[in-house]
Amino acid sequence: MAAAESGERAFRVFLSSTAEDLQEHRRAVLETLDRLDGVEPVHQRGFGARSGPSMEACRRLAGQSDVVVVVVAHRYGWVPSVDEGGDGERSITRIEFDTAVDPGVNVPLLAFLVDDRSVWTEVTEDRDTGSLRGTQSVVQSLCGLGLVGVDEL
Numbered sequence: 802m803a804a805a806e807s808g809e810r811a812f813r814v815f816l817s818s819t820a821e822d823l824q825e826h827r828r829a830v831l832e833t834l835d836r837l838d839g840v841e842p843v844h845q846r847g848f849g850a851r852s853g854p855s856m857e858a859c860r861r862l863a864g865q866s867d868v869v870v871v872v873v874a875h876r877y878g879w880v881p882s883v884d885e886g887g888d889g890e891r892s893i894t895r896i897e898f899d900t901a902v903d904p905g906v907n908v909p910l911l912a913f914l915v916d917d918r919s920v921w922t923e924v925t926e927d928r929d930t931g932s933l934r935g936t937q938s939v940v941q942s943l944c945g946l947g948l949v950g951v952d953e954l
Contacts, residue, residue: 811841815866815908817897819878820845826872826915856886859893860900869901869908874915877932895936 814834818827827844834842843862863869871894878894881887887896901908 809839812839812868813841813843813866815863815869815897815901816842816844816872817863817869817894817901818872819874819876819892819894822876823872823874823915826874826913830870830872856881856893856896859897863897863900864903864906864908866901866908868911869897870911870913871898871901872913872915873936877936890932892932892936895932898936 816827816830816834820827831842831844834840843866873894878892880889880892881896882889887893891899898910898912900906901910
């Protein structure tokens with residue numbers, strides 16, 4: 802019986818990643834989550850109609866989820882300006898990750914780094930890669946994980 806049918810709250814899983822380059826990876830994660838009873842995937846398409854993701858909504862939804870799944874590959878992603886609710890330095894994916902690991906929030910995190918040796922046909926990073934490499938290092942050190950391809954998600 803699904804959580805909604807039994808009156809129980811669904812287990813919310815927030816999916817964080819760049820969008821353009823990880824469509825196949827996101828689809829694999831979402832298909833897996835959709836097969837699980839009592840799980841509510843929370844992701845970009847579920848944010849409702851607006852011109853772009855609201856930083857406040859992203860932080861709130863990540864912070865209120867039961868677990869955050871982050872997939873990091875070869876793009877740092879959109880960096881929202883201060884006017885857009887960001888800090889002009891961190892990507893939205895990094896902000897969602899940082900929200901989850903903030904000691905005041907402390908949402909469990911499942912992180913996946915796409916293996917650099919995987920065949921990659923999607924767009925790769927088109928600007929400073931230092932921030933991307935920094936995020937990859939932080940994700941790997943905090944989560945102690947290995948590298949994955951889309952087949953392993």
